Amino acid sequence: MTESLDAVRRRFDAGVRALQDRIVDAVRALDPALEVREDLWERTDAAGEPGGGGRTRALSGEVVESGGVNTSCVWGAVDPAFVAQLGGQEGDRLWAAGISLILHPRNPRVPTTHANFRMIGLGGRTWFGGGADLTPYHPHLDDFRHFHRTWQEACAPLGTYAAWKAWCDRYFTNHHRDGEMRGIGGVFFDGWGGDHPAASADAVLRLGDAFLPSWIPLAARRKDEPYTEAEEDFMLHRRGRYVEFNLLHDRGTAFGLRTGGRTESILVSLPARVRFGYRWAPPEGTPQAEMMALYRPREWVG
Amino acid sequence: MTESLDAVRRRFDAGVRALQDRIVDAVRALDPALEVREDLWERTDAAGEPGGGGRTRALSGEVVESGGVNTSCVWGAVDPAFVAQLGGQEGDRLWAAGISLILHPRNPRVPTTHANFRMIGLGGRTWFGGGADLTPYHPHLDDFRHFHRTWQEACAPLGTYAAWKAWCDRYFTNHHRDGEMRGIGGVFFDGWGGDHPAASADAVLRLGDAFLPSWIPLAARRKDEPYTEAEEDFMLHRRGRYVEFNLLHDRGTAFGLRTGGRTESILVSLPARVRFGYRWAPPEGTPQAEMMALYRPREWVG
Numbered sequence: 001m002t003e004s005l006d007a008v009r010r011r012f013d014a015g016v017r018a019l020q021d022r023i024v025d026a027v028r029a030l031d032p033a034l035e036v037r038e039d040l041w042e043r044t045d046a047a048g049e050p051g052g053g054g055r056t057r058a059l060s061g062e063v064v065e066s067g068g069v070n071t072s073c074v075w076g077a078v079d080p081a082f083v084a085q086l087g088g089q090e091g092d093r094l095w096a097a098g099i100s101l102i103l104h105p106r107n108p109r110v111p112t113t114h115a116n117f118r119m120i121g122l123g124g125r126t127w128f129g130g131g132a133d134l135t136p137y138h139p140h141l142d143d144f145r146h147f148h149r150t151w152q153e154a155c156a157p158l159g160t161y162a163a164w165k166a167w168c169d170r171y172f173t174n175h176h177r178d179g180e181m182r183g184i185g186g187v188f189f190d191g192w193g194g195d196h197p198a199a200s201a202d203a204v205l206r207l208g209d210a211f212l213p214s215w216i217p218l219a220a221r222r223k224d225e226p227y228t229e230a231e232e233d234f235m236l237h238r239r240g241r242y243v244e245f246n247l248l249h250d251r252g253t254a255f256g257l258r259t260g261g262r263t264e265s266i267l268v269s270l271p272a273r274v275r276f277g278y279r280w281a282p283p284e285g286t287p288q289a290e291m292m293a294l295y296r297p298r299e300w301v302g
Numbered sequence: 303m304t305e306s307l308d309a310v311r312r313r314f315d316a317g318v319r320a321l322q323d324r325i326v327d328a329v330r331a332l333d334p335a336l337e338v339r340e341d342l343w344e345r346t347d348a349a350g351e352p353g354g355g356g357r358t359r360a361l362s363g364e365v366v367e368s369g370g371v372n373t374s375c376v377w378g379a380v381d382p383a384f385v386a387q388l389g390g391q392e393g394d395r396l397w398a399a400g401i402s403l404i405l406h407p408r409n410p411r412v413p414t415t416h417a418n419f420r421m422i423g424l425g426g427r428t429w430f431g432g433g434a435d436l437t438p439y440h441p442h443l444d445d446f447r448h449f450h451r452t453w454q455e456a457c458a459p460l461g462t463y464a465a466w467k468a469w470c471d472r473y474f475t476n477h478h479r480d481g482e483m484r485g486i487g488g489v490f491f492d493g494w495g496g497d498h499p500a501a502s503a504d505a506v507l508r509l510g511d512a513f514l515p516s517w518i519p520l521a522a523r524r525k526d527e528p529y530t531e532a533e534e535d536f537m538l539h540r541r542g543r544y545v546e547f548n549l550l551h552d553r554g555t556a557f558g559l560r561t562g563g564r565t566e567s568i569l570v571s572l573p574a575r576v577r578f579g580y581r582w583a584p585p586e587g588t589p590q591a592e593m594m595a596l597y598r599p600r601e602w603v604g
Contacts, residue, residue, distance in 0.1 A: 058580040060580075066579075066580070068580065176559045240572070240576075243578075248549050248559075257478045257550075263478045264581050267546070267578070268580045270542070271578065272579065273576075273577055274542075274545075274575075274576040274577070274578065275574060275576070276368075276572035276573065276576065277574060278339065278360040278362075279341075279360070279566050
């Protein structure tokens with residue numbers, strides 16, 4: 001018997017909420033001082049009707065300076081211009097569930113990470129999107145290989161690593177900065193899996209399980225490494241580039257703000273402390289200058 | 303004899319460059335430690351031809367923590383999608399000159415300010431735009447009245463203060479923050495003065511002369527006032543809202559980045575140090591909470 005689309009949706013929503021619990025528990029184990037601020041919120045759709053909501057968990061601690069691990073499940077009428085932009089037709093209703101997380105560490109030896117996994121329905125269409133990417137501040141090249149290898153293995157059953165890695169390189173790029181990437185990439189996909197929603201929902205939830213092994217070991221290994229003021233200053237300026245990307249280019253941020261998502265939950269992605277500088281660049285010959293050269297498309301696994 | 307459009311353009315361009323000199327001189331007189339980094343840059347248009355350039359002056363000092371006073375004069379072919387968005391026709395060429403400035407003070411008793419004045423030609427059309435607005439962090443209400451009164455008087459010959467003040471209130475608003483304004487407004491206009499380019503160019507250059515008397519007296523009066531850590535923290539978070547506005551909503555930033563403007567010159571508007579916080583808000587009953595209530599449309603002059 002084929003599972004109904006409604007049942008797949010409920011299963012996906014429950015799956016991302018269970019993943020949210022596991023991720024927050026793991027971050028708390030890494031960072032015992034972690035404060036978790038949970039907010040349940042509800043949304044009104046574009047027609048003024050109840051339209052779902054979400055569970056935001058904003059984090060601040062000693063290892064993770066700021067971040068969030070959020071889930072939401074929203075539905076109903078959306079702005080017609082936005083439906084058209086998504087390739088839908090007038091009157092199409094939206095259904096979307098997903099998890100989105102961002103972790104900004106305090107120690108520049110620990111990389112910032114972001115991941116999200118979502119299932120979207122618009123009118124009669126269904127698709128999945130998501131991915132995970134790393135924004136490091138110190139040239140621990142083995143760490144970058146570990147991150148990419150973990151996602152390569154997670155994508156192996158789908159045969160999608162090479163394509164999704166290349167997509168991630170293109171996507172997380174500050175086009176106004178001459179092609180400089182936000183970090184060192186990862187995987188990114190969208191518009192995927194619509195022909196077999198039940199099997200695709202399972203596959204995407206399994207992908208989500210790769211997040212913890214992709215990042216927790218790096219954070220555990222690096223969180224107590226000493227670092228210099230120059231390293232922290234570099235991280236704060238790179239966070240500035242992160243903000244530029246999220247507010248100028250990120251479709252997820254635009255999608256959330258345009259579909260009546262909760263502003264505070266969406267912008268929890270912005271790091272607590274940030275610097276911007278005119279013609280800012282690290283001195284030549286430093287590990288930071290080495291990092292600047294690494295924010296470009298590059299093969300990390302064989 | 304009617305002045306040719308070319309002559310008006312040259313005069314406007316020379317006028318904004320002279321204004322740039324006067325403004326930088328006045329800021330230096332206010333802030334003797336000011337460092338001015340001047341960069342001359344050239345631009346290639348969308349067809350790969352020489353397309354003008356600009357003179358960027360990035361500032362950092364003791365009174366002004368970061369900022370820029372920039373002029374540019376650009377021309378040539380532009381991206382067809384962008385021509386359409388500006389209401390032009392395929393093949394229309396652009397000509398644009400202007401001054402844009404932003405000053406982020408170190409002391410939260412001194413308000414941040416921004417102003418710009420520009421002349422634009424697209425195909426056969428000419429228009430002018432610009433304005434000035436104030437982003438204060440402390441409820442010195444007399445200062446806000448001084449700023450608005452200065453612009454009211456500057457606009458008096460044109461009879462435009464009420465309309466341009468209301469336009470500014472609407473424009474400098476973080477729509478994703480439930481209508482919260484970036485600051486306490488000022489004046490804003492666009493698409494103005496195309497029927498009489500020569501007279502309008504004079505009028506806009508005269509408007510530009512109001513910038514120094516609108517802001518310098520406030521900065522001079524407040525720059526040495528003692529302030530608390532809570533006041534500085536408030537300023538850093540409000541700078542976060544400034545960044546949100548500039549990257550999510552500001553048409554000037556989008557215009558610059560889309561017309562091949564120089565990224566470093568455009569983003570010199572982003573303040574040196576910034577904070578973001580999940581559900582950040584100042585404690586009730588503080589001057590900072592009073593300020594939050596003032597970031598809404600309000601009449602400042604009788």
